[in-house]
Amino acid sequence: MSRGSLAVSHLTVAYDRQAALRDIDGCFEAGSMTAVVGPNGAGKSTLIKTLVGILKPVRGRVVRQDFAARDVAYLPQAAEIDRSFPITVTDLVVLGAWRHTGAFGRVGRDVMARTADALRAVGLDGFGQRAIGSLSAGQFQRVLFARLLLQDAPVIILDEPFTAIDTRTTADLLALVRRWHGEERTIIAVLHDFDQVRAHFPRALLLAREQVAWGPTAEALSPANLLRARAMAERWDETPDHRAAA
Numbered sequence: 117m118s119r120g121s122l123a124v125s126h127l128t129v130a131y132d133r134q135a136a137l138r139d140i141d142g143c144f145e146a147g148s149m150t151a152v153v154g155p156n157g158a159g160k161s162t163l164i165k166t167l168v169g170i171l172k173p174v175r176g177r178v179v180r181q182d183f184a185a186r187d188v189a190y191l192p193q194a195a196e197i198d199r200s201f202p203i204t205v206t207d208l209v210v211l212g213a214w215r216h217t218g219a220f221g222r223v224g225r226d227v228m229a230r231t232a233d234a235l236r237a238v239g240l241d242g243f244g245q246r247a248i249g250s251l252s253a254g255q256f257q258r259v260l261f262a263r264l265l266l267q268d269a270p271v272i273i274l275d276e277p278f279t280a281i282d283t284r285t286t287a288d289l290l291a292l293v294r295r296w297h298g299e300e301r302t303i304i305a306v307l308h309d310f311d312q313v314r315a316h317f318p319r320a321l322l323l324a325r326e327q328v329a330w331g332p333t334a335e336a337l338s339p340a341n342l343l344r345a346r347a348m349a350e351r352w353d354e355t356p357d358h359r360a361a362a
């Protein structure tokens with residue numbers, strides 16, 4: 117596959133003219149697998165939302181190479197997803213196929229078969245008719261990964277996919293992410309667990325409102341870089357509105 121690089125050029129993103137992220141510059145190469153890490157409030161979700169087009173930069177830009185906006189599969193943070201919507205597991209997973217079926221297209225036998233395969237792949241065989249509101253947090257995350265499988269996108273962007281998820285589910289879903297990497301999809305994931313990042317993610321982008329480091333994980337997450345990121349975060353904590361004017 118190996119298509120779908122995302123170049124980020126001198127990107128500055130602000131809320132109410134306060135910069136949350138300043139001058140980020142680099143490239144998520146096609147087929148690369150990158151963890152986005154940094155202290156709380158470092159701008160990780162802000163970057164992700166800008167990459168997927170939810171936020172517009174005040175300076176700089178994101179350049180998609182060899183793929184369209186609809187070729188991106190995006191998993192938001194769990195807290196941003198409304199689970200009270202009364203639909204079944206199957207209905208939610210089928211939505212992943214909208215690129216192929218169209219928003220109001222008929223769901224054919226092929227999509228139903230792929231949905232069943234996807235549910236099996238995430239360990240939820242037999243859950244198709246359950247209401248999404250009745251699932252545990254881990255089961256719901258498995259459903260969202262099944263939907264990503266249906267999306268079959270060259271670029272996959274995950275915001276804290278394993279936060280508040282049990283160890284077993286994390287291991288299963290991480291195996292899927294590694295499989296996608298093996299299929300040369302471009303993977304970008306916000307993560308908090310440094311051991312997990314070091315073990316599984318070849319590249320890392322360390323943020324602290326600015327770009328502290330971006331490169332091979334061992335170098336990007338060197339003790340010196342982590343200290344620098346922490347020191348930058350401590351400076352924000354000392355002042356109530358620490359964000360600089362954009």
Ligand SMILES: Nc1ncnc2c1ncn2[C@@H]1O[C@H](COP(=O)(O)OP(=O)(O)OP(=O)(O)O)[C@@H](O)[C@H]1O
Pocket residue numbers: 131132136154155156157158159160161162163359
């Ligand atoms: N909708 C918003 N309006 C105003 N400020 C915001 C908004 N969303 C985020 N911010 C601010 O932008 C900064 C970066 O937030 P962001 O959520 O991107 O950080 P993060 O690194 O993802 O944090 P965490 O690890 O806690 O999820 C923070 O100061 C945050 O308070």
